[in-house]
Amino acid sequence: xxxxxxxxxxxxxxxxxxxxxxxxxxxxxxxxxxxxxxxxxxxxxxxxxxxxxxxxxxxxxxxxxxxxxxxxxxxxxxxxxxxxxxxxxxxxxxxxxxxxxxxxxxxxxxxxxxxxxxxxxxxxxxxxxxxxxxxxxxxxxxxxxxxxxxxxxxxxxxxxxxxxxxxxxxxxxxxxxxxxxxxxxxxxxxxxxxxxxxxxxxxxxxxxxxxxxxxxxxxxxxxxxxxxxxxxxxxxxxxxxxxxxxxxxxxxxxxxxxxxxxxxxxxxxxxxxxxxxxxxxxxxxxxxxxxxxxxxxxxxxxxxxxxxxxxxxxxxxxxxxxxxxxxxxxxxxxxxxxxxxxxxxxxxxxxxxxxxxxxxxxxxxxxxxxxxxxxxxxx
Numbered sequence: 001x002x003x004x005x006x007x008x009x010x011x012x013x014x015x016x017x018x019x020x021x022x023x024x025x026x027x028x029x030x031x032x033x034x035x036x037x038x039x040x041x042x043x044x045x046x047x048x049x050x051x052x053x054x055x056x057x058x059x060x061x062x063x064x065x066x067x068x069x070x071x072x073x074x075x076x077x078x079x080x081x082x083x084x085x086x087x088x089x090x091x092x093x094x095x096x097x098x099x100x101x102x103x104x105x106x107x108x109x110x111x112x113x114x115x116x117x118x119x120x121x122x123x124x125x126x127x128x129x130x131x132x133x134x135x136x137x138x139x140x141x142x143x144x145x146x147x148x149x150x151x152x153x154x155x156x157x158x159x160x161x162x163x164x165x166x167x168x169x170x171x172x173x174x175x176x177x178x179x180x181x182x183x184x185x186x187x188x189x190x191x192x193x194x195x196x197x198x199x200x201x202x203x204x205x206x207x208x209x210x211x212x213x214x215x216x217x218x219x220x221x222x223x224x225x226x227x228x229x230x231x232x233x234x235x236x237x238x239x240x241x242x243x244x245x246x247x248x249x250x251x252x253x254x255x256x257x258x259x260x261x262x263x264x265x266x267x268x269x270x271x272x273x274x275x276x277x278x279x280x281x282x283x284x285x286x287x288x289x290x291x292x293x294x295x296x297x298x299x300x301x302x303x304x305x306x307x308x309x310x311x312x313x314x315x316x317x318x319x320x321x322x323x324x325x326x327x328x329x330x331x332x333x334x335x336x337x338x339x340x341x342x343x344x345x346x347x348x349x350x351x352x353x354x355x356x357x358x359x360x361x362x363x364x365x366x367x368x369x370x371x372x373x374x375x376x377x378x379x
Contacts, residue, residue: 010115010139012057012086012123013147015154016130020123024139026107026114031084032154033057035135036316037124039295042068043361044103048082048112049075050360051166051204052272052314054246055157057084057135061124061295065116067091069099070106076206076360080107081166081246084137085114086123113137131290132316157316162247163273166204167225171235174200174210174220181214195219196238196377201227203245203255203273208360212367213241216374226254229261239267239377242274244356249276249286249317256281267349269373272315275352279343282350283325289339292316293354296362299335300342300355308335311355312362318354319343349376 007023014020014035037059038047044065047058065087085107094102107114115137127133136150175181197219200210205222213220221235225245232240240262242255260281262268270278276286293313300309309332318339321330332342332353342353356362357369 008139009141010113010137011142011144011147012115012118013136013138013144013151014126015134015148015151017148018126019144019147020118022115022117024114025087025090025104025116026085027111028139029111029113030140030142030150031057031113031137032150033083033134034132034154034157034316035059035086035127036132036292036294037061037120037127038314039297040361041296043296045070045074046076046360048080048085049077050206050314051077051081052244052246053082054162054166054204055160056082056246057086057137058082059086059120059123061120063088063120064091065089066103067094068096069094070101070103071096071098072100073098076208077166080110080112082112085112086118086120086137087114087116088118088120090116113139115139127291132288132292157246158248158251160247163203163225163245163252166246168202168222169224171221171223171227174222175214176219178214181211196374197221197236198239198241198377199223199232199235199237200241200243201225201255201274203243203277205243205245206356206358206360208358209243209271212358212370213374216370218374218377225252227258229258232258232262233265237266239269239373241373242268242270242277242352244272244274244314246273248288249273249280252277263345263348263350267373267376268351269369269376270352272313272354272356275343275354276317276319278350278352279319279328282328282345284328285320285323286317287320289316289318293334293336296359298355300332301335302332302342304331309365310363311341311366312359313355315354
């Protein structure tokens, strides 16, 4: 039940006709988009602000959300990126010395429609069975038939230029004076004071990826997703980083070619969408998962050591193992469904993982990937 004493009714309608009635806890209006679920027990603000969720309505499977409010330092981008937000119960109180605003106020201030009071377990089981689908979250009193029609009329992710919406429009250097990164543990510097330069392609990068790279003593130059290989190399980078981001990787054909050309001359590391782009660049194929991998508790095995990592993930597409080029080696595998979770090139300095090593939110099992990348660019 929302914190307000006079809750307004709202409904969540799926394109297959399934209806979930509840109460509005966000902005008034309608949200349409692909609906998905995240299994994290905490980190709802990081989820809301993750650019990889652009164009989607996100359901949190953990039943109580909002109990620690929201904080100005916890966003992974400047504003929420989701189209809509779905939870079972909104906490009436928030308890956190870092909180600056309760979740309901935060959602309303940013214009995000949200619903509570629905059975998120039932919704999640339905999506796991039926697969990803479009949905409409309505707070304007629309009847069920109208809401279902709106859901059916929503564009698919492959029809939208989501990366173009979230990528930076100009080149900038992240935190050159270390004023932000030092608050998050920046203690190491490069030998002799020289800091290698990483050019980071922004397909929807999360702030903590930038922080962690900076914390490892490298300069980070962030460039738009459409930056050519020539423009990137003109910055004289020591390495290239391909970030996470939203949408279908197969439609980003310019990025595939750019990544292939950069990999010929520089060490390249990719995560999530960046992993898919690198795989496509070398001739692999991608496919849409039935309901995606989204949460901070996804098990992945490092096939080189046998070690199992608990990882943070957020993606609806994966790299096909069938037809994988012989020069790409599978280094990691998702243990829930066996899909590819990491690759490296057999002859080039190219590595990529399907999960989020920066773990926002999530465990820190995979944090060493940043150190490995920095070591690679230092030679």
